[in-house]
Amino acid sequence: MPPATTVNQEQIQTLTIRQEVEIVATIETAWEAVLDQLGPKSEMPDGKPFPFTLEAWPGGRWFRDLGNSTGHLWAHVQVIKPPKLIELWGPMMMSHPAVNHLQYRLTAEGSKTRLQLVHRAIGIIDEQHREGLSQGWGYWVKRMKDLAEQRASKR
Numbered sequence: 013m014p015p016a017t018t019v020n021q022e023q024i025q026t027l028t029i030r031q032e033v034e035i036v037a038t039i040e041t042a043w044e045a046v047l048d049q050l051g052p053k054s055e056m057p058d059g060k061p062f063p064f065t066l067e068a069w070p071g072g073r074w075f076r077d078l079g080n081s082t083g084h085l086w087a088h089v090q091v092i093k094p095p096k097l098i099e100l101w102g103p104m105m106m107s108h109p110a111v112n113h114l115q116y117r118l119t120a121e122g123s124k125t126r127l128q129l130v131h132r133a134i135g136i137i138d139e140q141h142r143e144g145l146s147q148g149w150g151y152w153v154k155r156m157k158d159l160a161e162q163r164a165s166k167r
Contacts, residue, residue, distance in 0.1 A: 027133040029146050031153045035125045037164035039118050042125040043095030045160035046116050049152055050074065050098070053159065057151040068092060074100050087114065110135025125160070129153050 035042045048054075051066040064086070066074050072089040087102030090113070097117050104112040112133045119126045129149055133141075 022136050024135060025137045025142075027131070027137050027142060027145070029129075029131040029149055031129040031146075031149050033127050033153050033157050034121075035127055035157045035160045036123070037125060037160040038123065039095045039120040039125045041164050041167070042118050042127060042156070042160040045156045045163060046098065046118070046127070048159050049156045050100075050116075054152075055155065057148060068094075068098075074102070087112065104133075106133070106135070106137070106141060108136050108138070110137055127153060127156060 035045075037045075047066065047068060050064060052063045054062045054064050056062045063076070064074060065077055066072065066089075068089065070089055070092060072092075073085060074087045074089065075083055075085045077083045084105075084107075085102065086104045087100035089098065090101040091097060091099040095118060097115070099116075100112075100114040102112060103110060104114070106112065110133055112131065115128075115130045117128045117130075119128070129152075131145065131149055
């Protein structure tokens with residue numbers, strides 16, 4: 013008996029999320045906070061640690077190492093221009109046909125810094141991601157702000 017075959021036609025979708033926050037810290041301090049949240053100090057909205065490894069150079073990987081040769085590649089560094097810009101490109105949290113582009117742009121505004129996040133995706137994007145990403149990135153941007161301002165207050 014031949015194997016059963018199922019053919020479904022799924023719709024390609026796009027997604028764009030924009031977040032922006034003002035940080036009371038220098039651009040250098042804000043940059044350090046961005047790298048912290050994208051790296052070993054990352055956490056989820058419930059406060060649960062969610063550490064990443066970020067190889068902060070062009071082509072570097074952004075991934076979760078779960079030990080015992082397991083983990084999840086989220087993206088590669090497409091552009092990095094410290095302390096102003098990092099762009100990541102890859103599947104991110106989507107374990108299905110999708111491509112994501114994540115951009116963190118920092119702009120010095122006197123003694124403050126403006127942090128802008130833009131996340132764009134194209135592919136098969138399930139409703140769970142569509143609903144949760146805006147809230148999740150909002151938490152990450154706020155966490156970057158908090159990490160930077162805590163660091164600035166100690167200097």
